[in-house]
Amino acid sequence: MDEQTVFLPRAEADRLLEALRGAGFGRILGPVAREGTLLFQPLRRWDDLPAGVRDVQQPGRYRLQEQDTPRCFAWANGPQALKPLTFRPREPIWRAQRSADGQLSFQSTQEDPEPTALIGLRACDLAALDLQERHFMHGRFPDPWFRRRREALFLVGMSCAHPAQTCFCASTGDGPAISRGHDLGMAELDEGYLLWAGTQAGKTLLERLDLDAATAAQRRTVEKETHQAAMGQRRTLPGRHLKQGLYERLQAGHWKDVGERCLSCGNCTAVCPTCFCHMEMDEPALGGDSSEHLRQWSSCFNAEHSFMGHFVVRSDTRLRYRQWLTHKLGSWHEQYGRSGCVGCGRCITWCPVGIDITAEAHALLKEAPDA
Amino acid sequence: MKPRVSVHKFSSCDGCQLAFINAGPALLELAGLVDIVHFAEAGPMDPDAPVDIAFVEGSISTQEEAVRIRRVRESARYLISIGACATAGGLQALRNFNAQGVDDWTRAIYARPEFIESLDKASAISDQVKVDLELWGCPVNAQQVFTAIRRLLFGALPFVDNEKVCQACKRQGIVCVLVTRGTPCLGPVTRTGCGAICPAFGRDCYGCFGPAENPNTAPLSRRFQGLGLMPEDIARRFHFINSQAPGFLEEGRNWDQGTP
Ligand code: SF4
């Protein structure tokens, strides 16, 4: 938010969708209340958004409730946001064909993704995308499937005034205000929306909209609500750099404790917006003359993840949970320059048995370091 | 010479054989790649012919079957058991919990019980003979069966995924019914392979693909109790289609007399 921040009255909100379409984004996705949660779905009009809906999240539990507010973003998040759009859950990465004379030919599966605008991304979602970019787009060989889809996106962030009980983005430093990674930033008030640009593309869009400046009072209200949203968060991680603390406790008794409760089901890694592990496999057609090479989301909670030649390195859940936590909160620092957790709380809510990464991290660090 | 394949039926509902028959064009394509020498439900009858791959549906439930499965094993280079009956005894293995055996049941149900020939316990094929590959499910997923055949035809070992249903759920963007509705879903301990059909239709997984790799059933049962299930209901979740499968058998026993 800055001096250039403009105001879009609630009654005119459809103009934003029109402007996005006018800028070439034929596909606009936003949160829609469906199947008891909030899912990113195509938006035709502003009315498709979940006005008056609130999420109630707890470890292992998610419910939507009605509340008396005109606001469409008075909730924290749903199970997924950007990840499945850029890093597909399952996709062919090449196809092979064998001709009658035995020659093999390979075909690329890279699509031309449709330009897509996303409305209602949270600060944690944008921070997570930045981390996924560090993984998929670094070095000399950026992942072409990821990159093409990423480059086709226009990101509209929405400052968060309604964190769930499971959120802790203030503790990781990734939210709740929209401060980076957005093309366009937004914040919601009862009477409408404040908008500000984060990139040149966002600026061009705002020029198209030609709106009045937001008042200083409106900006102050947003600042106050965002501040309250941060202060209202009860969960924390025991620090921003936990690598050493965790590495010094690889033999801690608490790993066994959590290993007994954890189902090694991998829901946490699937909903985590920064987790990127996948497996690759070939699916030959029955006739044997063609084959697809696929990659799909996998998890450090699977046996396959640590299968080496003929044995599974992390054969029990204690070791798998330790891998997840020491990587996410520890060795990510070496790989990507920061922790892999953006505080979205999804792994807590969508864990069938409600295992809470913040509680586990605190419990582990309370133990004495390994001898 | 084309590889020779047979499909054998033991005690079962025939639903897994239907996975072949319903495959339509894929079955015709398969018939071009292999010689199907025995498949009673589809026509060919030659149960003792030597084969490269024998598919076995059904559990061992009678004396005759206990003998016949040995002949199948001897005639096959590679034996694949398909479906919950063959891999874990199936629904009919619920009788295994009756310590008195089946006689009082057959007397109570049938007018002429002397015509009923039944072992006291229904067992998985792997309890009787060596099995080279198990494809779980009630019924099996036809795609999984055809992929396994294709890999064997290439001379490669079939890869059978043993991760949890939850991961298939999440990959397909299905919203978790346990978390959003509090239904007692067995997905977190159940082997993937069905494509998460039940959660896709808003209901809880009831474990028809059997236990996944490394299933941690105890905390899930405690969660079910927290959702309001009575101990005997928890026991029945595990003692159902795959009641005899290691993991499910013990967990059901832990709850059938009350909270452990
Ligand atoms: S570890 Fe959990 S809270 Fe952190 S980013 Fe991943 S899902 Fe969100």
Ligand code: SF4
């Ligand atoms: S922490 Fe929860 S979601 Fe993650 S693997 Fe364990 S039981 Fe599953």
Ligand code: SF4
């Ligand atoms: S619906 Fe069942 S299978 Fe799907 S994620 Fe939830 S617990 Fe797992």
